[in-house]
Amino acid sequence: MSGSEGSPKPPEPSGVDLARVALRAAKEAARARGEVTQQQKQARRGGGLRSGARADGRDPMPLGPAINRLITERGWETPAAVGGVMGRWPQIVGDDLARRCAPERYDEDERVLHVRCDSTAWATNVRLLAPQLVARLNEDLGQGTVRFLKVHGPAGSAPRYGPLRAPGSTGPGDTYG
Numbered sequence: 001m002s003g004s005e006g007s008p009k010p011p012e013p014s015g016v017d018l019a020r021v022a023l024r025a026a027k028e029a030a031r032a033r034g035e036v037t038q039q040q041k042q043a044r045r046g047g048g049l050r051s052g053a054r055a056d057g058r059d060p061m062p063l064g065p066a067i068n069r070l071i072t073e074r075g076w077e078t079p080a081a082v083g084g085v086m087g088r089w090p091q092i093v094g095d096d097l098a099r100r101c102a103p104e105r106y107d108e109d110e111r112v113l114h115v116r117c118d119s120t121a122w123a124t125n126v127r128l129l130a131p132q133l134v135a136r137l138n139e140d141l142g143q144g145t146v147r148f149l150k151v152h153g154p155a156g157s158a159p160r161y162g163p164l165r166a167p168g169s170t171g172p173g174d175t176y177g
Contacts, residue, residue, distance in 0.1 A: 016142065024072060085137060092136060101126055104152070111147040113137065116155070123153040 071077060090098035101117040117123040130149040137146045
């Protein structure tokens with residue numbers, strides 16, 4: 001990195017993202033106009049909000065639509081979609097690859113999916129397959145959702161201290177350079 005770079009800029013919204021934001025705003029405006037009109041009708045009839053036979057905004061909602069509404073209102077579509085990918089990982093990458101590696105986390109700001117493999121050989125293999133995996137993920141999630149696949153090898157164990165350790169040794173890892 002050069003010294004002239006500051007903090008990374010957040011990615012500019014693409015056309016699809018702008019369209020989603022505009023659609024969400026239009027739906028909210030339409031919903032607000034409908035609620036105002038309903039309240040005006042009820043006020044003319046001589047009462048405030050009353051219960052009735054027809055559904056209104058105060059009625060209980062089933063859990064699924066309530067969660068979908070919350071996701072849409074908060075703008076969590078992309079993180080929710082990526083979370084779904086983590087649950088469907090074997091169907092997306094195949095059973096062989098899914099047994100050897102798993103997604104760990106998704107960085108929404110940089111649009112990077114972090115994957116942990118159980119051996120360095122499989123990590124190298126997944127790094128070679130990364131462009132195809134990114135294309136497959138974007139096909140499933142929407143173009144540009146995942147820009148890069150960051151592949152991590154197996155996590156090393158914590159250093160052990162005990163009577164059979166040589167002073168200054170880092171364990172079996174120090175023989176690999």
